[in-house]
Amino acid sequence: MTSQTDVRLDGSAELRTEREATPGSAGDRRERRRPPEAGFDSYYGRPVLNEPTWQEHDIAGYLFLGGLAGASSTLAAVAELTGRPSLARVGRVAALCALGGSFYSLIHDLGRPERFINMLRVFKVTSPMSVGTWILTAYGPQAVCAGAADLSGRLPGLGRVATVGAGLAGPAVATYTAALICDTAVPAWHEGFREMPFLFAGSAASAAGGLGMLAAPLSEAGPARRVAMLGAAVECVAATRMERRLGPLAEPLKRSRLLRAGEALSLAGALAGITVGRRSRIAAVAAGAALLAGSACTRFGIFRAGMESANDPKYTVQWQRRKLS
Template identity: 60%
Template sequence: MGDHKGGKERKGRKGRRGEQLMVPEAEFTSYYGKPILNPPTWQARDIAGYFFLGGLAGAGSVLAAGAALTGRPRMARALKISSLVSVSGSAAALVHDLGRPERFANMLRVFKPTSPMSVGSWLLAAYGPAAGAAAVLDVGGRLPRTGRAATAVAAALGPVVASYTAVLAADTAVPGWHEGYRELPYLFVGSAAAAAGGMALIASPVAENAPARSAALFGTALEGVAVRAMERRLGVVAETYREGTAGRLMRAAEALGAAGSLGGALLARRNRTAAVLSGTALLAASACTRFGVFHAGMRSAEDPKYTVVPQRERLAAREPRQTQG
């Protein structure tokens, strides 16, 4: 019986000598139709909000430092305040998802360089006070040297704050996130830069918003390139970014981002109303991107196809190399 079964299995596959497929591949099913993976229990409001607000905070700190260095004090102050509010909201969303505040404190008891969650917790613990000091000291007009140092620290940590959540998501087994590990950090940085540019367009005077317009164009372009590259490389898993709730959100993000960045570049340099509308569109685009990525990941975890097909493709790609070896 064992030999007979093994013979059937060998006939059912394309062997080393190039035999043709004799029986169809097995369906990708699981026990009682259950998902192969246990989908995360994360809520969109908490985790996608955590992604969005963290990105806005980190990129905002970088843009605030640049504004301060180039003589744009009102833009710098507005972005420092925005970053403080955003990182506070991001931390609140994370704590709400964890269920109890002490769980966040417990993550700071040990530092694990191999754990994105551990590194992220320590990163927030370092970035939050720096962003807070930069904003409070600027508004209060006190301790200017300390304020400049806090601004510099927040700006140095800002890019990591904006992108580490992509590493956190890609480190899971969720196919829509794990398979996109190469492009997700660029996607998150682009989305964050566009959001910070949008916030600066809303909150700063027209005379100071040139860096905001540049950040919006850069961020929108980087996000678009990253999305296209990820969809080309992900194969069947890219369906989760094109269809359903995630697909609608990603298309909305693309349209809003294009409208916001072009409106900012062409109209916001002269018209305050256009600057506010463009900035609002950019913030909405960034939020749509983060929620779209979240929903794409959740759908990929629920359907066995998005786990099984990539595994089969990797195995099929290895077979010729093993035969040659």
Template identity: 50%
Template sequence: MSEAEVTREGERGRRPGREAVPGERGGYERPGPRRRRKGERTVVPEAEFGSYYGRPIIKEPPWAAVDIAGYLFFGGLAGGSSALAAGAELTGRPALARAGKIGALAAISLSTAALIHDLGRPARFLNMLRVVKPTSPMSMGSWILIAYGPATGVAAVTDVTGLLLRGGTTPHTPRKGKPSRLPPLRWRSATGTGTVPRIGRAATIWAGLSGAGVASYTSVLIANTAVPAWHEAHREMPFMFVGSGTIAASGLGLLAAPVHENAPARASAVFGAVLELAAGHRMRRRLGLLAEPYRKGRGGALMRAAQALTVAGTAGAAFAAGRSRLGAALAGGALLAGSACTRFGVFEAGRASARDPHYTVAAQRSGHAPAVE
């Protein structure tokens, strides 16, 4: 307020520039947009991204990279390996099928162990099975693991040990009255004829079908959070994770299977690479500012390494893996490493976007981010 006082001698305590002058434009304007005149300076400064004392607006996920990023990677490897094993078994490639079954069992065991280690107590995982909540990715993911894990174990143990080999046949009595058993299912391949128990084959096919859910549900899980770099990528993230899981399974198949049986692994490597790279490119173009964590910092370095390894491994799978065992091994190792870098890169990008309030405010102003409580 002005403290000017009018006396007989004039105004006392007048401060130049602080009093209203008759005839000048007042401070009130009609609501609505107003065009700025040429040469007119703005009184209100441009809005800046920030928060109180530079503190993060949302809490950074407290998850350990080894646990959760490893959980994401091994889950994709397990799901992709089961699908590849089912296809290899149905097309008569026993070595590739066995590699996929064993790899899927080992990967899903490591993935579940990493998840339980992050939760702290195994009872917390069991508590998630008390209800079935379709709107909760964590609840549905827990039930997907329960439906997938036992089938993977049965498929792998049956293939390796030969258990249930005779149990897979059904007893019957022919017309002459002599008891016998139906012959087990058989396949023909370049290495000869092998026997597959029926229970093991059924478990393999079920694991292959449910493996797609295992490979993709983790993308829905992290996209259902308030982390800007994850939530805004909810459209492309499932495709990226499925492609990454396919690449990892193809790499394992190229490492373990002989050259004359790795044709499905080579074809799936090309398919997975195209899917992952296309989804990642579209995601970075659509996110705009929120794509910076995928290009800069630790997350950006991991994503660039993933792209280089994926391209190199896919090229090796397409041109060298079908001719040389060494070429197949090198291509498989590059594909596995590229898939792991993708999962760890996505994890680190999400953590970086949660730490910087700039990305949270940008997402909120765009009107697409979830409400932060």
């Protein structure tokens, strides 16, 4: 039993004014404070990740043009099989031009054309870059053949076969870039891997549908209007689900004016195309232009938001702690 008195130097006893816990006692352990949580900053506020060396006009343009090419080929194949020659021609020529632009952007970012050829020496299933290279290699010649046959008027049978072949490969071309950016360490891209392919597919479909509405006659633009409406709906739903699931990590996405503009333009263009665009040529052109602009804004917005999340150490450290806990 612990005594409540203390002995002074003069030998007299005195009652302790308060009880003192001995080192190692339960009271000392109860009073010991836990260390504070560390902040989200890195040393001197510098980024935790090395910022990707990709240039915005190259890679964001590549994402947009590649999606437009793949979805346009699929729309051209549908038009070819349903007897809509004008819409099929729009899709084939659009795929040819967009493919050329996307290849230019990719080669310009790589620096040397032979680097693309070097990637064909192996096929690695676990590498989105390797898989994407082979997808483009299988798709490109068919899209070029279909577009060249249409523009030259020669070998129409071969052109039809190439149109269908490019149309089958089109969805992979339109969506593999989502896997490509999600395979990086950029937080907003890497953690959006579930919804990003659907977002890219919807954005590509709305762009191809918009171009079909813009260039094809009203009598043949029915599939383009429906594809644009479906694509805009899928794009907006995927973006909303991704932002909700990512929580605080989605702040760069929510702050992006380009993404908000892309969603607004895509929905407005799709609604205008499916309603007044069915009867008015001017309305169809305006709706198609809005859809193309909306898809471009979405791709550039995704790119900028990813770069913002890579530059701010908060999004790297905070998300890793959340997953560990």
